[in-house]
Amino acid sequence: MTIETIDATVPFPDRRVVTEQPHFELGLSENPFSPLPSVLTALNSVMAHANKYPEFMPDRLPRVIANRIGVDPEQVVVGSGATGVAMQIMQAVMRPGDRIAFTLPNFDGYPIMASIVGVQPTTVPLDTAGRQDLRRLAGVIDRRTSVVVVCRPHNPTGTLLTEDELRRFLAAVPRRVVVVLDEAYVEFVNAANSIDAVELTRKFPNLVVLRTFSKAYGLAGLRIGYAFAAHELAERIRKWQLPFGVNATAVPAVIASYAAENELQARVKRITAEREYLRDALIRRRIRVPRSFANFLYVQGAGVADTLSRAGIIAKPYPDGSARIAAGDPAASRAVLEALAGR
Incomplete structure (x- = not known):
C-alpha cells in the first residue's frame, strides 16, 4: 500500500513525498503543523543564548499570560506543560490517602x-453518548476527595459540557474540593460554545483552569503550560513551582504565538475542517464517532485500534478496542479511511 505523507521540511501541506512504509503517529493528539513561522524566528533568536539559565522563578511568563486572559499575574501558575502544572496542583492541595x-x-x-x-483515583464511566456524567461524578465525592477533574473538551471523546452543566456541577461541589477544569484543547472550541472561564474562577474560588501551548499552538516539545485561579488557590499552587522549571524559550514563544493570532486561527480552521471531513466519512461507513470539539476523534468499536495499527497508523487504544486519533493531516485521514474500509 502506497500512502502520501507530509514532508516535514516544508510548511504543511504544500509538498508531499511517497513512501512504501506508511507510518502515522496519531496517538498523541499532536498538531500536524510546525510552529508558526514567526514563532520559529523567535525560537531561533533565543537559542543563541541557550548557555544561559532561564529565570530562577518564572515572572515574565505569568505576566504575559495574565495580560492576555485578563487576570492578575499572581493568579497565573506556569510549568512544564499542562501535565507539569497539574502535578503542582495535586502536590499543593492533596495529601497521601486523599482521593481524586x-x-x-x-x-x-x-x-x-x-x-x-x-x-x-475514584473513577466513574462516561455516559452512553461518550460524555462526562457529572451527576455521577458529583455523587462519588466523599470526605477524602480533595480534587475533581473535568475536561472541556473531554479527552478522549472530544465531547463538550454545556456551560449550564458545568455551572450546576461547580455549585454542587463542596468548596473544600478543588475542581480542575482541564482546557487543554480550548482553542478548538468554536465561539458559539465558548465560556468565560475567568468569570467562573471569580464565582468559584475552588476552581483552577488548566491550559497548554502544546495543542493548538503546536509547541508540545517546549512543554509550556499554565493554570489560573483565584488568588489564594493560585498562591498555594505556586509554592510548588520548580526553580528553573520553565525553559528560556517559553516567553518569546508565547509572545510570538499571541501576536500571530490570525495565523493560529487559520490553522485551527484547517484542522477542524479536516476533523469534520474525516468524522463524516467514518459515519457514512457506520462507524460510531462522537462529535468532537478538539483536534482528535474517538473512533468507537472493537478492534479499531488493532486495525489501524496493522495499517501503520499509531492510535491511542482503549480497553474496548476503540481508538483516539489526531485530526488535521489529509494524508493521515486517507490512510485511516482506507484501513477501516472493510469494517
Missing part, C-alpha cells in the same frame, strides 16, 4: 500523577 475523582477513559496522566502523589 474523574471519569474514565481520560487523560492517562491523571492516574499516573495520582500514584506519584500517593492518592487514590
